[in-house]
Amino acid sequence: MATRHSRSAARLMMAPAVILLMGWMLVPLTMTLYFSFKRYLPMRGDSLERGLDWVGFENYVRFITSSSFWPSVQATLLIVGGVLVITVILGVLLAILLDQPFWGQGVVRILVIAPFFVMPTVSALVWKNMMMDPVNGMFAHLWRFFGTQPVSWMSDASVQSIILIVSWQWLPFATLILLTAIQSLDSEQLEAAEMDGAPVLARFWFIVLPHLGRAITIVILIQTIFLLSIFAEIFVTTGGSFGTRTLTYLIFQRVVDSQNIGLGSAGGVYAIILANIIALFLMRIVGKNLDR
Amino acid sequence: MGRITLDKVAKSFGEVEVIPPLDLTIEDGEFVVFVGPSGCGKSTLLRLIAGLEDVSAGEIRIDGKDATAVPPAKRGLAMVFQSYALYPHMSVRKNIAFPLRMAGLDAAEQERRVRAAADVLNLTDYLDRRPGQLSGGQRQRVAIGRAIVREPSAFLFDEPLSNLDAALRVGMRLEISELHNRLKTTMIYVTHDQVEAMTMADKIVVLRAGNIEQVGSPLELYRAPRNLFVAGFIGSPKMNLIGGDIAARHHATTIGIRPEHISVSPEAGEWHGTVGVSEHLGSDTFFHVACEGIPEPVTVRVGGEVSLHHGDAIWLTPDPDHLHRFDKDGLRVA
Amino acid sequence: MARAVSTRRKIITTAVAWAIGLVIFFPIFWTILTSFKTEAQAINNPPLFWGFDFTLENYAVVQERSDYMRFLWNSVIIAGGSTFLGILVAVPAAWSMAFVPSRRTKDILLWMLSTKMLPAVGVLYPISLIFVEFGLLDTRIGLTLVLMLINLPIIVWMLYTYFREIPIDILEAARMDGAGLRQEILYVLTPMAIPGIASTVLLNIILAWNEAFWTLNLTAASAPPLTAFIASYSSPEGLFYAKLSAASTMAIAPILILGWFSQKQLVRGLTFGAVK
Numbered sequence: 023m024a025t026r027h028s029r030s031a032a033r034l035m036m037a038p039a040v041i042l043l044m045g046w047m048l049v050p051l052t053m054t055l056y057f058s059f060k061r062y063l064p065m066r067g068d069s070l071e072r073g074l075d076w077v078g079f080e081n082y083v084r085f086i087t088s089s090s091f092w093p094s095v096q097a098t099l100l101i102v103g104g105v106l107v108i109t110v111i112l113g114v115l116l117a118i119l120l121d122q123p124f125w126g127q128g129v130v131r132i133l134v135i136a137p138f139f140v141m142p143t144v145s146a147l148v149w150k151n152m153m154m155d156p157v158n159g160m161f162a163h164l165w166r167f168f169g170t171q172p173v174s175w176m177s178d179a180s181v182q183s184i185i186l187i188v189s190w191q192w193l194p195f196a197t198l199i200l201l202t203a204i205q206s207l208d209s210e211q212l213e214a215a216e217m218d219g220a221p222v223l224a225r226f227w228f229i230v231l232p233h234l235g236r237a238i239t240i241v242i243l244i245q246t247i248f249l250l251s252i253f254a255e256i257f258v259t260t261g262g263s264f265g266t267r268t269l270t271y272l273i274f275q276r277v278v279d280s281q282n283i284g285l286g287s288a289g290g291v292y293a294i295i296l297a298n299i300i301a302l303f304l305m306r307i308v309g310k311n312l313d314r
Numbered sequence: 315m316g317r318i319t320l321d322k323v324a325k326s327f328g329e330v331e332v333i334p335p336l337d338l339t340i341e342d343g344e345f346v347v348f349v350g351p352s353g354c355g356k357s358t359l360l361r362l363i364a365g366l367e368d369v370s371a372g373e374i375r376i377d378g379k380d381a382t383a384v385p386p387a388k389r390g391l392a393m394v395f396q397s398y399a400l401y402p403h404m405s406v407r408k409n410i411a412f413p414l415r416m417a418g419l420d421a422a423e424q425e426r427r428v429r430a431a432a433d434v435l436n437l438t439d440y441l442d443r444r445p446g447q448l449s450g451g452q453r454q455r456v457a458i459g460r461a462i463v464r465e466p467s468a469f470l471f472d473e474p475l476s477n478l479d480a481a482l483r484v485g486m487r488l489e490i491s492e493l494h495n496r497l498k499t500t501m502i503y504v505t506h507d508q509v510e511a512m513t514m515a516d517k518i519v520v521l522r523a524g525n526i527e528q529v530g531s532p533l534e535l536y537r538a539p540r541n542l543f544v545a546g547f548i549g550s551p552k553m554n555l556i557g558g559d560i561a562a563r564h565h566a567t568t569i570g571i572r573p574e575h576i577s578v579s580p581e582a583g584e585w586h587g588t589v590g591v592s593e594h595l596g597s598d599t600f601f602h603v604a605c606e607g608i609p610e611p612v613t614v615r616v617g618g619e620v621s622l623h624h625g626d627a628i629w630l631t632p633d634p635d636h637l638h639r640f641d642k643d644g645l646r647v648a
Numbered sequence: 649m650a651r652a653v654s655t656r657r658k659i660i661t662t663a664v665a666w667a668i669g670l671v672i673f674f675p676i677f678w679t680i681l682t683s684f685k686t687e688a689q690a691i692n693n694p695p696l697f698w699g700f701d702f703t704l705e706n707y708a709v710v711q712e713r714s715d716y717m718r719f720l721w722n723s724v725i726i727a728g729g730s731t732f733l734g735i736l737v738a739v740p741a742a743w744s745m746a747f748v749p750s751r752r753t754k755d756i757l758l759w760m761l762s763t764k765m766l767p768a769v770g771v772l773y774p775i776s777l778i779f780v781e782f783g784l785l786d787t788r789i790g791l792t793l794v795l796m797l798i799n800l801p802i803i804v805w806m807l808y809t810y811f812r813e814i815p816i817d818i819l820e821a822a823r824m825d826g827a828g829l830r831q832e833i834l835y836v837l838t839p840m841a842i843p844g845i846a847s848t849v850l851l852n853i854i855l856a857w858n859e860a861f862w863t864l865n866l867t868a869a870s871a872p873p874l875t876a877f878i879a880s881y882s883s884p885e886g887l888f889y890a891k892l893s894a895a896s897t898m899a900i901a902p903i904l905i906l907g908w909f910s911q912k913q914l915v916r917g918l919t920f921g922a923v924k
Contacts, residue, residue: 151892
């Protein structure tokens with residue numbers, strides 16, 4: 023497309039971004055890999071200066087055989103899966119609703135999107151205290167109003183609480199993307215289906231939903247990547263107790279609380295592999311889009 | 315001055331050879347049209363001349379000087395793009411003045427030349443508008459204005475009319491021809507529309523798959539197409555091309571006869587057939603006639619209104635003076 | 649194109665949509681409302697929607713006791729600085745990828761994307777170690793750098809998708825018109841790219857402002873931005889609903905406003921151009 027001169031200039035302009043990201047990726051990654059094969063407990067006197075003992079795959083084995091590993095996988099799956107189901111289903115419904123003509127569309131859209139802009143620590147604390155507190159929370163007032171015993175959300179329904187909070191944060195994202203996708207649907211297609219005698223539900227099922235297929239896939243993949251690493255929401259609410267210790271949080275605790283760097287690093291490598299598997303699917307979709 | 319010479323110029327993108335080595339000379343003041351079906355390499359050839367693409371081999375000379383390695387800005391050429399490529403954030407005045415500003419002319423001189431160009435192109439009332447507020451034809455004129463203020467040694471047009479509607483296209487065609495008559499500057503014009511080529515060119519270059527099929531004046535191409543491709547491409551409606559026994563009778567593999575060179579008779583003639591679809595244009599009538607022994611329907615032009623109906627049996631006779639004969643390689647036989 | 653919708657249907661849609669919108673927005677509304685109550689009224693039973701004594705005291709107390717402005721300033725510096733640096737690095741990169749694409753452009757873009765997917769917790773220790781080594785721990789510079797790096801792929805991608813929409817014809821026209829590379833960038837490219845750059849800046853400020861892994865883990869006393877400041881409210885200190893609300897309101901207000909401006913760009917930025 024272009025001349026030789028511009029090509030060499032282009033390479034030069036790309037260099038800073040590429041080098042920075044390369045360093046940002048490779049340096050810590052190499053260190054994590056290195057630590058994952060070492061015994062490294064700074065609290066017990068291990069230090070980089072004195073050299074670390076090579077322990078092979080011991081950290082990897084210990085990480086997955088520890089009693090907290092499977093519960094953390096379970097918590098991760100529950101939270102990620104729960105949020106995905108809620109946000110995608112409600113997101114599709116909300117997107118369709120917001121696509122209908124009604125008074126105050128702009129304002130309602132702003133109301134619906136707002137939670138996405140609330141910083142995670144704020145939304146977690148607001149929900150924990152002002153909505154879910156068993157004495158003074160809004161839910162407790164509601165429960166009492168209907169004559170039932172308020173729920174101790176954070177201890178008795180901790181996973182559900184986290185799912186609720188995180189869904190609230192991510193529902194706007196799903197809605198917004200799906201709404202954008204719906205609006206790109208060619209209205210002539212729907213009109214053709216209508217002329218062909220398809221009723222509303224059939225039009226939704228055979229035309230709208232397939233059209234949304236790609237957008238839904240993208241929502242699922244991107245959310246999965248972000249949801250796998252939710253941190254602040256757990257950090258400020260349950261602190262990982264009551265069955266809300268996700269894989270991310272477990273690794274965090276291994277590194278920060280118990281200061282077992284080797285073990286935490288092995289967990290980190292697992293997390294990186296897991297994220298990359300999902301990333302691969304996402305990149306294939308995004309990559310296809312690039313070819314246009 | 316604007317004499318452009320291509321000497322064994324070739325272009326490949328990676329493995330793919332888009333233009334095999336070709337030679338071409340464009341004389342000063344000539345209006346040359348590159349014509350061919352899409353993908354024939356005509357736009358690439360234009361971009362090579364412009365300097366927007368590097369040549370893979372060969373030499374481009376402008377007024378005798380080697381310009382092969384000269385960047386586009388320094389070649390002294392001006393280009394009008396298919397998409398007009400106007401700067402959306404600048405007013406019409408700024409758009410037209412842009413090349414002058416780049417050349418470092420002072421503001422007064424810029425304004426004088428912009429005024430002159432706007433005057434020629436009927437843009438005076440629109441100088442302060444943005445491109446987004448103009449119609450397609452007006453945008454086209456701004457693009458031309460931007461090209462003429464530089465007083466280039468040659469204009470390059472890349473399918474400039476293909477985004478306009480049919481009526482406007484005819485008008486702009488005349489305007490560009492008029493401009494050429496007045497400026498007498500070399501113009502190279504790329505199009506896939508053979509009508510544009512026939513009506514505007516001094517010299518037509520027919521391209522196919524990067525190869526030059528024929529170079530000549532419009533009438534040379536019309537009268538004596540060098541091969542089957544040119545024969546089929548130039549002229550509207552298309553020349554009838556007939557093979558088989560009928561061609562053999564004329565000592566050729568394929569014969570070609572233009573619709574306007576066939577006479578029609580109800581009683582007698584060379585080919586017998588039945589009238590199919592007829593197209594009435596008022597001035598002319600075109601009949602598509604299914605003839606015995608000819609697989610494709612033969613197109614015939616008859617002047618004025620003629621009352622023949624679907625299913626009528628008629629006789630056709632090709633005018634022997636205008637019969638084109640081609641050999642088995644598709645080349646013209648004299 | 650559109651057909652008239654029956655008024656009845658429109659009324660029903662309006663009612664449903666508003667009801668849902670208000671339910672979703674409720675926690676934010678409640679937070680803002682509570683921030684104007686006294687602590688006692690904040691936990692009143694039943695909850696007070698009106699008839700409370702409107703007070704700004706909480707805002708004053710939050711600022712006084714915990715020096716709120718300092719955290720706000722940290723957030724501004726970190727979010728603004730990381731965005732500025734990111735744009736500085738990303739504009740040339742995105743420009744060259746959009747206008748001088750090579751066979752490897754796609755791979756480079758996808759690779760950049762993959763760095764964004766690196767789980768932060770996997771590299772938490774190495775980064776802390778590097779930070780300690782270079783004296784970056786709990787500094788604004790350190791956080792600015794980290795946030796710049798984690799958002800750089802998004803910035804490059806967004807800019808790339810915007811730049812790619814600029815027709816290459818126009819740049820070639822500029823070249824034909826005698827513009828050099830510098831003039832081409834200055835007079836033609838930049839004016840046409842500014843809307844895209846502005847949207848990218850907007851989205852990136854939002855992302856950086858709300859980032860809550862590195863900001864919580866790499867700061868202590870001197871450089872914490874608002875995310876970390878708010879987190880300090882998670883430790884129980886008795887009655888604090890009104891103050892929590894006031895602090896929260898101040899922390900989210902600027903970003904809510906920015907966010908409302910950037911709805912469209914949000915979709916493009918966060919889906920890496922796959923949905924527009």
